Amino acid sequence: MTPFRVLLSSAIILPISLLLAAKSDTGNVRINIREVDALDVSNPGVISMDGVSGSNIFNGTSASPGKLNYSHNGPKTKKISAEVRPAGNPSGHDISLTINVAGGAGIQTILSNGNIQGAKTVLSGITPGKVTDKDVQYAATCTTDGTPLDTDTDFVIRVTFTTTE
Amino acid sequence: MKLKVTSLCLPLFGLLSILADSDTSRVTVSVKAVDRLDVTDGSTLNLDAAPGENGIGPVTDSTARLNYTHNKDTNQKIVAEAKAGDAPDPSSNDISFKVSLRGESKTLYSDSGATGPQDVLTDLEAGTLTDQTVSYTAECTSSGTPVTEDTNFNFSITFTSVDE
Numbered sequence: 001m002t003p004f005r006v007l008l009s010s011a012i013i014l015p016i017s018l019l020l021a022a023k024s025d026t027g028n029v030r031i032n033i034r035e036v037d038a039l040d041v042s043n044p045g046v047i048s049m050d051g052v053s054g055s056n057i058f059n060g061t062s063a064s065p066g067k068l069n070y071s072h073n074g075p076k077t078k079k080i081s082a083e084v085r086p087a088g089n090p091s092g093h094d095i096s097l098t099i100n101v102a103g104g105a106g107i108q109t110i111l112s113n114g115n116i117q118g119a120k121t122v123l124s125g126i127t128p129g130k131v132t133d134k135d136v137q138y139a140a141t142c143t144t145d146g147t148p149l150d151t152d153t154d155f156v157i158r159v160t161f162t163t164t165e
Numbered sequence: 166m167k168l169k170v171t172s173l174c175l176p177l178f179g180l181l182s183i184l185a186d187s188d189t190s191r192v193t194v195s196v197k198a199v200d201r202l203d204v205t206d207g208s209t210l211n212l213d214a215a216p217g218e219n220g221i222g223p224v225t226d227s228t229a230r231l232n233y234t235h236n237k238d239t240n241q242k243i244v245a246e247a248k249a250g251d252a253p254d255p256s257s258n259d260i261s262f263k264v265s266l267r268g269e270s271k272t273l274y275s276d277s278g279a280t281g282p283q284d285v286l287t288d289l290e291a292g293t294l295t296d297q298t299v300s301y302t303a304e305c306t307s308s309g310t311p312v313t314e315d316t317n318f319n320f321s322i323t324f325t326s327v328d329e
Contacts, residue, residue: 037185037186039186039187039188041188041189041190043190043191043192043193044190044192046194047192047194047195048195049194049197051197051199051201051234051236052201053201053202053203053233053234053293054201054203054234054293054294054295054296055234055295056234056292056293058196058197058199062192066190093194095194095196138192140194142194143236143292144199144234144235144292144293145236145290145291145292147196147236148236148237148238149196149236149237149238150198150237150238150239151198152196153196153198154193154194154195154196155193155195156191156193156194157191157192157193157194158189158190158191159189159190159192161187161188161189161190162186162187163185164185
């Protein structure tokens with residue numbers, strides 16, 4: 001091989017080497033999607049109960065409904081239950097309380113003659129997405145002899161809503 | 166060491182992911198203190214004499230009804246009091262009448278006038294009385310209550326519920 005041929009060969013190979021050495025990189029993007037299970041239920045209007053002469057029964061419904069809003073993105077359908085827990089049930093009454101969520105499971109009794117009835121499903125089959133402004137209506141009854149009092153009295157009952165799969 | 170930390174974290178994440186959400190709504194049930202009494206009017210008591218008798222009556226009417234509801238802690242009683250109408254004035258005659266409830270009779274007006282408030286129902290615990298029959302019985306005499314024509318004497322009976 002003559003010195004000229006060596007030089008020619010190098011001149012051809014060098015540009016090819018430069019092309020193979022072009023740089024590349026990979027950028028990483030992390031998208032963090034939170035598991036959402038957000039429930040909010042507002043307070044309803046006051047249930048006013050007044051008696052009439054000759055009747056032992058008081059009846060009343062909430063002056064305005066509560067509103068239920070819910071979002072979830074879980075893989076399974078969800079349901080919402082409602083219950084009165086011991087700490088949320090004042091003493092000295094025989095109030096029965098029912099709850100009815102619009103488009104839900106119908107009227108459910110959560111207090112009966114002052115006694116807690118456990119968790120009741122009020123809305124079920126909730127697919128991932130949102131439930132907006134569902135009316136939550138309450139109705140109550142009690143009796144004059146079961147709820148004796150000397151002055152107008154407010155009984156504040158706390159209803160706990162829970163989402164489960 | 167890193168492996169151990171990871172293995173601890175995974176179960177925790179799993180636990181967190183199955184926690185349900187909850188919210189509490191406050192339902193206010195406002196119960197009125199009730200003390201409701203309603204008594205309907207009775208019918209006219211027609212007192213008519215029989216030949217040869219000085220006594221007229223007694224005549225009883227049982228058309229009035231009493232309904233009562235209370236939810237007080239304290240037992241209640243109901244008192245009744247008669248008041249004669251303005252005209253004609255019955256005080257100069259000998260009309261007397263009494264009221265009966267649940268078999269107990271109390272005189273509300275006698276020939277000497279109104280007897281004042283009388284307890285007609287007592288020891289009423291919280292609850293209700295429904296459609297209780299109120300009977301009025303009246304009597305007089307021909308000599309003690311002379312009239313020149315058929316005459317209506319009007320009385321108003323006031324029923325009041327009070328604490329025992």
